[in-house]
Amino acid sequence: MNDNDKEIKRIKRIILEQIQSNFDFVRHDDIPEIEVSASEVAGLLWKRFRLSDVRIWCELSEAHDDLLLSALDDLAKKRKLKFFSIRLTKEMNINDIGFACELGKGTRTLGFVNVKLTVSRLYSKEPLKKKERDEHTILNVKERVEQIRTERDEYFAQRFGKIDFDLERKLHRAGLIKEARYRNAALTVSQDIKKKRKEKFED
Secondary structure, three states: OOHHHHHHHHHHHHHHHHHHHOOEEEEOOOOOOOOOOOOEEEEEEEEEEEHHHHHHHHOOOHHHHHHHHHHHHHHHHOOOOEEEEEEOOOOOOOOOOEEEEEEEEEEEEOOOOOOOEEEEEEOOOOOOOHHHOOOOOEOOHHHHHHHHHHHHHHHHHHHHOOOOHHHHHHHHHHHHHHHHHHHHHHHHHHHHHHHHHHHHHHO
């Protein structure tokens, strides 16, 4: 196993940990494999997240998107996550991508007080069977993201002329660094002025 494979394995572990620790329950009555009592309902476990979230979880930057997308792609192909939506919306940064996936099935007690959620199955431990996939299931995550980014680039090229998104990212980073340096310099000057005033007062 090379370094890339090791890193992808680490990323997959972190993604699953994060997704499985905080998800949404959506009622779905047609789940034959789950038996429920009169006080329970069956449902699917769903999660919406962004590529920017994955970067934060894994403590990586946009420069590592290829590894992050490879990890997501592998989870989809091995049926450990069921992706049904991948898109870029106008609310997102141009270098971000939104994902929606199903991660398992479970039950929830009825009512609003002392609600109990029980996970019956996680696809990470019991992968989806081929027959459980449908026309909305996305297996080629990385390919879909590349397609969306190509369409994004073409749209911006038609409307605003060709844009070098890699250069944009570098300029954005440079701007943040410049702003941070300016704030540090301003803080230093402010501290120096206060120090001199204090010394003058003490004299």
